[in-house]
Amino acid sequence: MAFFHSEGNPQLKETDDSDERPDELVVHEHSIPVKFLMFFFQKRFRVHRVGGFLYLGQYFWLIYLYVTDYPAFLKSPFMWSMPLTGWIQSVSASLTFTFLPKKKEAGYTAMGDVGAISYNYVLENTFFSLLLLFAWLYFNDNLFPTIRKLWPVELVFVFLMYLPIIRFQWPVSSFRDSLSSAKGMSPANKRFFVWSTLVVKYFYVFAKHFIGFFVNYMRFLGRVGPEEQRLAYGLLLGACWGTTVALFIHTLKFKGYIGARAGAVAYEASFPWMSYYFFKLAMCIKDNADMAIVCCIAVVLNFQTTRKRPIWHVYQVVLCAVLAYHVYGVEEKGWAPLSDLAKDFAATSFPSISHHVNGTLDSVFTAARPPIVDSFKSAL
Numbered sequence: 001m002a003f004f005h006s007e008g009n010p011q012l013k014e015t016d017d018s019d020e021r022p023d024e025l026v027v028h029e030h031s032i033p034v035k036f037l038m039f040f041f042q043k044r045f046r047v048h049r050v051g052g053f054l055y056l057g058q059y060f061w062l063i064y065l066y067v068t069d070y071p072a073f074l075k076s077p078f079m080w081s082m083p084l085t086g087w088i089q090s091v092s093a094s095l096t097f098t099f100l101p102k103k104k105e106a107g108y109t110a111m112g113d114v115g116a117i118s119y120n121y122v123l124e125n126t127f128f129s130l131l132l133l134f135a136w137l138y139f140n141d142n143l144f145p146t147i148r149k150l151w152p153v154e155l156v157f158v159f160l161m162y163l164p165i166i167r168f169q170w171p172v173s174s175f176r177d178s179l180s181s182a183k184g185m186s187p188a189n190k191r192f193f194v195w196s197t198l199v200v201k202y203f204y205v206f207a208k209h210f211i212g213f214f215v216n217y218m219r220f221l222g223r224v225g226p227e228e229q230r231l232a233y234g235l236l237l238g239a240c241w242g243t244t245v246a247l248f249i250h251t252l253k254f255k256g257y258i259g260a261r262a263g264a265v266a267y268e269a270s271f272p273w274m275s276y277y278f279f280k281l282a283m284c285i286k287d288n289a290d291m292a293i294v295c296c297i298a299v300v301l302n303f304q305t306t307r308k309r310p311i312w313h314v315y316q317v318v319l320c321a322v323l324a325y326h327v328y329g330v331e332e333k334g335w336a337p338l339s340d341l342a343k344d345f346a347a348t349s350f351p352s353i354s355h356h357v358n359g360t361l362d363s364v365f366t367a368a369r370p371p372i373v374d375s376f377k378s379a380l
Contacts, residue, residue: 031150048092050088059237059244061076079136082240090122090125090247094119101119107377121171123171124172134157135236138216162208162316163308205299206299211281213289218288220323242270250267
C-alpha cells in the first residue's frame with residue numbers, strides 16, 4: 001500500500017485490499033455519530049482502531065475527573081491503564097503501518113499539508129509514549145516505592161533515556177529537515193507551516209527539560225507533595241495530547257474529516273492548557289532554584305550538542321551521578337556501593353575543577369536547598 005496526497009484533498013490510493021475501499025467511501029454518506037462509530041469499528045485495521053477508541057475514552061474521562069473530581073481521578077484505574085494503552089497503541093501503529101514512507105521529515109500535521117506521515121515518526125512515537133508511561137507510573141504514590149527499589153530503571157528513565165546508546169535505538173525526527181525541505185508544505189501554506197514547525201520545535205525543547213526532566217527530578221529528590229503531584233498530572237495530560245492524540249488528529253486530517261490548517265491548530269490545541277500549567281510550574285521553579293538552574297543549563301547545552309560533540313549527554317551522566325549520590329547515598333543511606341561509585345566517578349573525572357566548584361557553589365546556589373549543595377560538594 002502507498003499514500004498519495006493532492007493539495008487540499010488528501011486521498012488514499014491502495015495497491016491491495018481493494019475490497020475495503022467501498023467501506024471507506026460509504027462512511028462519508030452517514031450522519032456524524034455513524035461516521036464516528038464506523039471510523040473506529042471498520043474491518044480494516046480493526047485492532048488498532050478499537051485500541052484508539054479505548055485510549056480516547058480513558059483519556060477524556062481522566063480529564064473530566066481531573067477537572068471535576070480530583071480525588072476520584074487519583075483512585076481511577078485509568079491512571080495506569082490509559083498511558084499503558086497509549087504505549088500499546090504506539091507499538092500497534094509501528095507494527096501496522098509499516099507501508100508508510102521512511103523519510104527524514106516527520107510529516108505530521110503540525111509541520112505540513114503534503115505527503116504522508118513518516119513511518120520513522122510513527123516508530124519514534126513509541127519512545128515518547130514509553131516516557132509518558134513511566135512518568136504516569138512514577139507519580140503514582142502506590143507505585144513509586146516499587147520503582148524506587150528498581151534503581152537502575154529509575155536512573156535510566158529519569159536521567160539517561162536521551163543518551164545515544166538508548167535514544168538512537170529509535171528514529172529521530174529532525175525539525176531542521178522539516179524546515180529545510182519544502183516537500184511537506186504546499187506553496188499556499190508554506191509560511192503557516194514554517195511558523196507552526198518553529199512553535200513546535202521550541203515548545204518541544206522546553207517541554208523536554210521542564211515537563212520531562214525538571215518534574216522527574218522533583219520526584220526523584222522527594223520534593224513532590226499533593227500540589228506538585230496535581231501539577232505534574234496536569235502537565236502529563238497535556239503531554240498525552242501531543243503524542244498519542246496527535247496521531248489521531250493526523251488520521252482525521254488524512255481521511256479528510258478536517259483540513260490541513262485545522263489539523264495543525266488541533267495539534268496545538270493543548271498549548272493553552274499547557275500554558276496554564278507552565279504558569280503554575282513557574283511557581284514551582286521559583287521554589288526549586290537549584291533544579292531550575294540545572295535544567296536551564298541543559299537547555300543551552302541542548303542547542304550546542306551534535307553527534308560529534310555530545311556535551312549535553314556528558315552533562316546528564318554527571319548530573320545522574322551527583323543526584324544519585326545525594327538520594328541513594330545521603331538521604332536513604334545503605335546504598336554504599338552506588339554512592340561510592342558516584343563519588344569516585346566525580347572525584348576522578350573532575351579533580352582539576354573540584355576546588356573551583358567547591359569555592360563557587362554557595363554563591364551560585366544561594367537560593368538552592370542546602371542538602372543538594374552539600375552532596376554536590378561532597379561528591380566532588
